[in-house]
Amino acid sequence: MALKYIEEYRDGVLARGLVKKIHSVSKKDLRLMEVCGTHTTAIFRHGIRSVLPQGITLLSGPGCPVCVTAxxxxxxxxxxxxxxxxxxxxxxxxxxxxxxxxxxxxxxxxxxxxxxxxxxxxxxxxxxxxxxxxxxxxxxxxxxxxxxxxxxxxxxxxxxxxxxxxxxxxxxTPPALAALMETDGVEIDGFILPGHVSVITGTDAYRDTFEKYDIPSVISGFEPIDILQAILLLIQQNEAEKPALENAYPRAVSDAGNGKAKQIMNQVFEVCNASWRGIGEIPLxxxxxxxxxxxxxxxxxFGMDMPDVPEPKGCACGEILMGLKSPYKCPLYKKKCTPMNPVGPCMVSSEGSCAAFYRYS
Ligand code: SF4
Known part of the structure; x- marks a missing residue:
């Protein structure tokens, strides 16, 4: 849906039309993951969860950089x-x-x-x-x-x-999506892919993961119309059993991404294995x-090499980041863990799932 002005991406009439369409095509129960923390917050802020069919569950993914820091x-x-x-x-x-x-x-x-x-x-x-x-x-x-x-x-x-x-x-981002798909117990029927990461990487960065796992995947912007449209496309792909990698944010994301940014990144940095909170080490x-x-x-x-240490006792950030739990299922949520006294990073970051649930739900 190509619109001209940002206000149009917040238009109530368009949003209601998309919600109606979502309800009319949605038959299956689906678990869709918004990979990016900015999407988690935007989804709450615009009340998107509350207008979706009951069978559509949105999961928060590993796309909040503070939350995944080991x-x-x-x-x-x-x-x-x-x-x-x-x-x-x-x-x-x-x-x-x-x-x-x-x-x-x-x-x-x-x-x-x-x-x-x-x-x-x-x-x-x-x-x-x-x-x-x-x-x-x-x-x-x-x-x-x-x-x-x-x-x-x-x-x-x-x-x-x-x-x-x-x-x-x-x-x-892409290696984390692949790691999720390889994790026992993780059930995801589609990815809402991060808009701003994709501006740099381009759509092509997800092609290998998409082709390997045949998982519906849609790149989305952050306005309510963007997000509703991405959800609609994921539901349509699932209902038709035709997974696709789609770019629903073409006003910012191209196939190849930002060549200059990637060139500078690859000039100075190289790929390595990395530890992710709750997920563990993900190769490359x-x-x-x-x-x-x-x-x-x-x-x-500084010769700084800190040992691996377990995460705070009782904190379910890792499971939340993999879509295995919602913050409500963490025994510490709103009890021992609040934004004033956070136990884990998901309650600290403005993009964290626990913080978003605390603030908006
Ligand atoms: S509510 Fe707090 S302790 Fe529980 S998962 Fe979230 S950050 Fe961790």
């Missing part, structure tokens, strides 16, 4: 904050995520120099202004964020900013600095 990586961020003369720079959501023994927020309250930034470029500027200190940037993101981190490193080289480094806990799902850029690798610069 406990050992959170512990590493906390350890950096404890090193003398280090300034830790981080996106705001990470500051409250509990590590094994502390949070970045608690370390800051105890005197550590932890600063919230809006991009890696802020971190570079902080490094420029604090030549007598080391600045570590907590790299947590998907394909949307990684090219900017790569650009930051190139900028650091150009500006001879040597007191700056990145701890890369960055991750790639992370991005680490290439050898020629390793002097900007904070883990190497």
């Amino acid at each position: 406990q050992k990586d959170i512990d590493a961020f906390v350890e950096f904050a404890r090193v003398k003369n280090v300034i830790v720079t981080t996106f705001g959501d990470l500051i409250k995520v509990p590590g094994s023994s502390s949070t970045l927020g608690k370390e800051k309250a105890s005197g550590a120099d932890v600063r919230i930034v809006y991009s890696v470029f802020d971190a570079i500027n902080i490094a420029r202004e604090n030549k007598d200190k080391e600045v570590v940037f907590c790299g947590v993101g998907f394909e949307t964020t990684i090219p900017t981190i790569a650009a930051g490193i190139l900028m650091g080289i150009e500006g001879k900013v040597d007191n700056f480094s990145v701890y890369s806990a960055n991750k790639l 799902s992370g991005m680490e600095l290439k050898k020629e850029y390793q002097k900007f690798d904070a883990a190497i610069r």
